[in-house]
Amino acid sequence: MKATIWHNPKCGTSRKTLAILENLADVDLEVVEYLKTPPSREKLEQLYRDAGIAPRDGLRLRGTDAKERGLPDADADTLLEAMAADPILIERPLVETEKGVRLCRPQDRVLEIL
Template identity: 65%
Template sequence: MKATIWHNPACGTSRKTLAILEETPDVQVEMIDYLHTPYTRDKLVQLIADAGLTPAQAIRKMGTDAEEMGLPGMDDDAILDAMTANPAYVNRPFVETGKGVRLCRPQDVVREIL
């Protein structure tokens, strides 16, 4: 099974999720450091929708100025524009497999799609 993780190596939850993927037999991991290879808007829309979230639910508030910028109160298009322009506003890590997409907070959520 292929698993793609949108990863931030500085994030403990992201590192723990990656470790679960790497330790799972028969999983081929593709890691995308999304701060260096940002999301396209279309991919971000797809990941958020497939995870069953709204753009507002996918905002990373901790460690960003998202709340000060008013992102949580903006409409979906404005949130997606901000996330596309600054991927640090996207909560992490998203993981996609043939079984679905999850925002893996906490990291054990990844097991739902393995």
């Protein structure tokens, strides 16, 4: 099974999710450090749609200026544009497999799509 993780190596939850994926022999893993290689607005929209969550649910508040920018109250289009332009605003880790997408907080949520 192919799996893609949008990963931040400085994040403990992201590292734990990556470790779960790395310990599975049948997973063809792609690791994308999204702060270096951010997903496009279109990709983010697809990820959130496939995860069954709104962009607001994927907005990272802690350690960002999202509140100061009024993003928690913004519409989906504004959020997607802001996240694509400033990927620190993307909550992590996101994992995509052929079975779906999950925002893996907590890290065990990844098991739902394996």
